[in-house]
Amino acid sequence: MPELPEVETIVRELRQTISGKAIASIEIFWHKSFQEMIDEPYEGQTIESIHRHGKYIIIGLTQNYLIVHLRMTGQLFFNDRGHFPNEQHLRIKIKFDNFSELAFFDQRKFGRIYFVADPSDIIGHVGPDALDSGLDEKKFSRLVGGSKMNIKAFLLSQKHISGVGNIYADESLFRCKIHPASTSEKIPVRKRKELFHVLRSVLLSAINNMGTTISDYRDVNGNEGKNQSFLEVYGQSGTSCSECGSIIIKYKIAGRGTHFCPDCQKIY
DNA sequence: CTAATCACCTGAAGGC
DNA sequence: TGCCTTCAGGTGATTA
Numbered sequence: 369m370p371e372l373p374e375v376e377t378i379v380r381e382l383r384q385t386i387s388g389k390a391i392a393s394i395e396i397f398w399h400k401s402f403q404e405m406i407d408e409p410y411e412g413q414t415i416e417s418i419h420r421h422g423k424y425i426i427i428g429l430t431q432n433y434l435i436v437h438l439r440m441t442g443q444l445f446f447n448d449r450g451h452f453p454n455e456q457h458l459r460i461k462i463k464f465d466n467f468s469e470l471a472f473f474d475q476r477k478f479g480r481i482y483f484v485a486d487p488s489d490i491i492g493h494v495g496p497d498a499l500d501s502g503l504d505e506k507k508f509s510r511l512v513g514g515s516k517m518n519i520k521a522f523l524l525s526q527k528h529i530s531g532v533g534n535i536y537a538d539e540s541l542f543r544c545k546i547h548p549a550s551t552s553e554k555i556p557v558r559k560r561k562e563l564f565h566v567l568r569s570v571l572l573s574a575i576n577n578m579g580t581t582i583s584d585y586r587d588v589n590g591n592e593g594k595n596q597s598f599l600e601v602y603g604q605s606g607t608s609c610s611e612c613g614s615i616i617i618k619y620k621i622a623g624r625g626t627h628f629c630p631d632c633q634k635i636y
Numbered sequence: 637c638t639a640a641t642c643a644c645c646t647g648a649a650g651g652c
Numbered sequence: 653t654g655c656c657t658t659c660a661g662g663t664g665a666t667t668a
Binding site for chain 3: 369478524533580
Binding site: 400439440441457474475476477478515516517521583622623 | 637638639640641644645646647648
């Protein structure tokens with residue numbers, strides 16, 4: 369479900385809702401969802417910081433960390449009433465004082481919350497965040513030029529650049545007029561740099577729109593995003609391309625449903 | 637290094 | 653209505 373803009377939206381809301389709160393207890397309803405990597409007490413530890421790296425949420429506690437990955441259908445909801453109207457798919461509750469709590473719902477059970485001493489235990493192998501201030505067009509171009517993967521697979525692999533998933537990969541490649549099956553290293557330097565800027569602008573405007581809700585994504589308050597009405601290719605197969613009028617098509621590239629305009633997007 | 641396939645899970649949608 | 657197949661915003665392991 370969530371890619372960088374959805375996770376960023378959640379992180380910003382978590383800062384508003386749970387910063388400074390002390391953990392009273394954690395209730396686990398699906399054991400695999402909670403990976404306790406260290407034998408330390410989390411009770412009494414306070415939420416000191418909340419950050420994001422790619423699609424991972426890093427919650428800094430007094431001594432240790434909670435790392436959250438929502439995978440396909442994970443959701444984090446905050447409330448201060450002590451219960452939810454519908455608790456189907458509820459996997460974990462992090463309870464604070466005075467009945468407030470952060471709940472992790474996850475229909476497909478792929479998501480995880482890890483309790484660790486060091487975030488790099490979980491995200492050490494993850495590449496730079498797509499919005500990392502240390503990443504520039506030159507570094508991005510060099511990363512793309514060093515890969516023989518097709519560009520769709522390159523963007524989806526989190527080890528080169530992290531945070532990009534299926535929706536924003538397709539949208540960025542469309543806006544850049546690059547065919548998703550293009551070999552990364554064959555894309556001209558000029559186009560690689562253009563892709564860097566287009567990718568960032570696609571991600572930033574999705575953040576401004578509070579993320580994209582296709583089916584499951586909701587923010588911490590249960591609200592849907594607004595970015596889905598601005599998609600040009602994702603989920604648009606059969607409609608006409610906004611640039612040339614050709615029919616947007618969908619087929620499997622890099623093992624994923626991939627949407628693009630067969631006429632606008634050039635293959636390298 | 638890259639590519640393909642399976643695995644992890646549940647539920648919605650489409651074909652018959 | 654019911655059964656069967658396919659697909660879904662992710663990623664890690666395994667096997668060519």
